[in-house]
Amino acid sequence: MPQLLAIDTSSAWCSVALSLDHQDPILRHEEVSAGASRLLLPWIDEVLAQANQSLASLDAIAIGIGPGAFTGVRLGVAAVQGLALSTDLPVIPVVSLDAIAAQLTKSVQFKDHDPQHFVVAIDARMEEIYWAKYRSNGMDCLPIRISEIQLSKPEDIDLDQVDYLAGSALKAYESRLFGRYSLPAQACDGDIAISALGILDYAKQLWAEGKQIPVTKLEPLYIRNKVALTTAEREAIFSQGVNGG
Structure with missing residues (x-):
């Protein structure tokens, strides 16, 4: 090591x-x-x-x-x-975002939900967010980023076929993230830093x-x-x- x-x-x-x-x-x-x-x-x-x-x-x-x-x-x-x-x-x-994704996959809430695809989104200030999509890669492996890192308005986040959402963007812009898609509360983690x-x-x-x-x-x-x-x-x-x- x-x-x-x-x-x-x-x-x-x-x-x-x-x-x-x-x-x-x-x-x-x-x-x-x-x-x-x-x-x-x-x-x-x-x-x-x-x-x-x-x-x-x-x-x-x-x-x-x-x-x-x-x-x-x-x-x-x-x-x-x-x-x-x-x-x-x-x-x-x-x-x-990759580091947050690595931490996220170790959390109890994430493991209990066992999502296949997820998004990490953080507050970029100026009414924008940084975000990227990931795919789970097994219990003992790091997740795989499957999109480029994006900068967008909260409303433009792509949550199509996404099972889980995490990051500081949730607390900053929650009402604006789910205009086109919705996720249950147990599939969201706005506390991870x-x-x-x-x-x-x-x-x-x-x-x-x-x-x-x-x-x-x-x-x-x-x-x-x-x-x-x-x-x-x-x-x-x-x-x-x-x-x-």
Whole structure:
């Protein structure tokens, strides 16, 4: 198992997790609003000290690259750029919606409902949402994203043949999400928030697939500038990262 540090500051939560061999991850995860810039580096030092590890002893640093709050995403990416450059560690970029999907599939409510297809949708502010569709992939496997990441008005979300909906968009725009489709209350989870544990889950899979990249290739994911990267574009970025490292 890789030894990974995972960071996410793309939301109102500051989240840091450390995964070592087969031990349970060490986690610091709190809702801090604008306080992440003050807490992030001390929390990283704290979890490393708790594990009696140095940053340089790790295999890679995983980072939530968005979509999410612009300032928060930039903070996390900038911090990882500095940390990885100082230790010559590779980085593993993780999309925030993928991390939420990974966490969601472990929840009791999700398992009880056992959906085949689901959507993760988060508040993008400015009366818009970020969202993507996923397919469940078995009890012990991460879900598979089956759509590109979308930015749209809440009314334009596509819930056709979707069994479950989760994310902060539910609390922000619930009445506007179900104009064309409806879901029972037990098939909705508006409380789940991104955590570094979800970043870790996806990062482990990306590490196994050899998709770590040099820190010089690390960039935030800005959906507002481009609706979504195509599958070919994503694969090209990973290929450039591996070949350029």
